[in-house]
Amino acid sequence: MGKGEDLTAKGQYRLVKTETQSGIKVKPSYGPDDIEGLDYEKDLGDPGQWPFTRATHDGLYRNMLWLHENLYMTGSERFKETWIHRVGLSNPNPPGYDGNFFYNPCDAAREAGVDPDHPMARLEIGCAGNVHYCLRNLEDDLETVPNEKLKTLYLCSLDAPSHGDTPRYAQHIALFEKRGIPLEEMRGFQVNDGIHIHIIRWCDSNPLDLSFRLSVDSMEFSARNTPRYYPICPNMYDMRETGIDVIQEVAFNLSERIAFIDEAMKRGIKFEQLTHRIDISFTGEIDFFETICKIRAARRMWARIAKERYGCTDPKYMRPPTGINMAGSAMTAQQPVNNISRIAIISLACALAGVRSIQPKNFLEPLPVPWLPGTMYPSIATQYIIAHETGVPLVADPLGGSYYVEWLTNKIEEEASKLMKEIEDRGGILECIRSGWIQGEAEKKALDLQRELEEGRRIQVGVNAFQIPKDIEVPIPEIELEDLEKCPGGEKFESLEEYQLKILKEIKEFKEGRDSARTREGMLRLREASGNGENLIRPMIEAYKADATTGEVMGMIREGMGYSYDPFNAIERPEFLNQ
């Protein structure tokens, strides 16, 4: 690695990098020759027309602006349990927040699919998400929300790919059933992507066949029972954050979609039943044109796959919505105020590309400070500035027809198609994971990205160039933990450890206080279903209703599939199961 050279002098008047962020070589200008053969009907189509390169809908943002989904959380640290979701329910601030989303991000234990009292998890209770181990937690959270409101709530899990996702889907259903609300009314969205966690080796505590099966089980159950719920979403945000490039992002996404849909169709689900409810989910990266063009390319590629591979003829089902989660790695800890500019640039790219939703980052993203509603103001305001001041949303795909944009869209499609072909030739994405090939490809990129920065081949402002002199102060809002007290429902603890002890006590009481015969019955039924290859969502729902915990639910599924009870082999199955 290099010496972390300061590139200020080098970058003052000249570009340091003359290719795109992902290393696509580009010329100084583009003209008609570069898009020779581009056929308007076949390759672009009007907005809302096949192949949806230009936009999914005619009129686009004149019909409805993009959604911006804002997640408030404390900087992966503490005290979030009691207030994080309530912000979504009851707090009208900041403006524009309509309180229609219920967020329920996992803490590390739930991501790994174990209980808070697991020896591996005890020290991480409540970190990076909230603590939920049983149905009762969810019931308590939503206790004050009347059924009428619950029906309109969007149940979200935006942030984490994990083994907490499928259990959460089962919990949501269990809650609706207990409240007597028809499942048709249930709305929500979750990542629940059992493939990509194994590509990026993230939250991969459970094996691929298990996590893939749970995702497909969710799809199947959702197609038949929860027609308004988005049960899975091949999620590229997390993957791109590990360093993969734009070509891999597009190719992995579409290859995953194919793997999921193929498997669901084997179970008798029709293409039209579900696929329009699987978002194309990308990261919003700082490379402006790459971001725009990958979204355009992916829409076109999917429309073609839907038609050619699946024989779909109804346009309605060939244009899944695009959701963007803004790249956290694009934000810098140095001069964090600059991140507001980055958020604006990325948001603008997404709006120009016609996405349906943006989850903007908080400009303090890389800093270990709480994400309070106040720190989200600039990100939210940015969305409204683009919407109402810039004039950008007036016209769908305003960049369509630009020589460069069309060339780059073509280029991304061409390269990503090649990579998809390679994945297919290697036996499909699941096989590529089993052989370890695809993980190796992703890891290589993580190193490349850092080397580029260290070796002075790329500038990140404030990081390796253009530092602000030490004597100039740039104001950064100081956020103290005390501010959390202002959050609705906030509860203060002296330390993280104190909070963790409280949770450990709670879960102990919960496990001792439940009707263990009933819990055992529910769990054993789940294990049997897992062994029989049945769809696991229904038995999971019943296990949760019988007061099983997430660790126990996952343990039963593991045992049914022939794995040990505990993914870390640190604990045995609960004693009462053996009675």
Add this chain to the structure above:
Amino acid sequence: MEYKTSDEKRKMRVLMAKPGIDTHWRGAFVIAQALRDAGMEVIYTGTYKSPEMVLNMAIEEDVDVIAMSFMGGSHVPLSREIVKLVKEKEAEDICLIAGGIIRDSDKEVLQEMGISGLYGPGTPLDLIVGHIAQRIRRERWNQPVCCKECAMFSPTQENEREVECNGTVVSHDTEVTDCLDFRFS
């Protein structure tokens, strides 16, 4: 210029650890490679390692340093556990270093436990390499160092009482510039 923190006689050995169940591995993975590039021997624990497992690996591999990556917010309880185990297993001679997303107020807590470094996102890798090299030379090899340059570039000589850095002689009495200078923050 290539770093050369080790030679055939003596290698700096580092355990790059991801304690706990947070799985954000990219930082640890990239830094492990940077340390290798600088000539150190690095053993990466992989994810899902309990404090106990980390300590056992460190002792088994006879490392000079345990470098821990904390991205999940659980650095205080995890570090407390690790420091406790270090004492129990009488491994106090191993240097503890950490980095990740760590609040300033928590940095003080970790520093009190003897954990240094505590670098965040955007830190140039040579600063991290230098800091680790410096601690190893001073604390493990009993060598005089004055700054990260001499920690990384002077040849290794066992129990050398004096080394030369930028033309001046450095001894154990020389004032040390720690690599804790957050140049870019």
